[in-house]
Amino acid sequence: MSFYETLRHFADxxxxxxxxxxxxxxxxxxxxxxxxxxxxxxxHSIFQEDDNA
Structure with a gap:
């Protein structure tokens, strides 16, 4: 069994x-x-003021 087939078997x-x-x-x-x-x-982070804007 090749390395590719071994990896394919594991993935499947x-x-x-x-x-x-x-x-x-x-x-x-x-x-x-x-x-x-x-x-x-x-x-609550979306409600904080952004000083860079």
């Missing part, structure tokens, strides 16, 4: 599971309790 069988797990991890990171301060800061 486990790649989707890895990508889906990474997606869930990144989406769930937002809801962690220690992320609250950053979320609040980002939520």
């Amino acid at each position: 069988s486990y790649g989707l599971v890895v990508i889906f797990g990474l997606y869930l991890l990144l989406c769930g990171w937002h809801f962690l309790p220690r992320s609250r301060e950053g979320v609040e800061r980002a939520k």
Whole structure:
């Protein structure tokens, strides 16, 4: 089995599971309790004055 076929087999069988797990991890990171301060800061950042404008 060539290196390409090995990578192709991995992508076909486990790649989707890895990508889906990474997606869930990144989406769930937002809801962690220690992320609250950053979320609040980002939520209100569009209402802050921009001195460069």
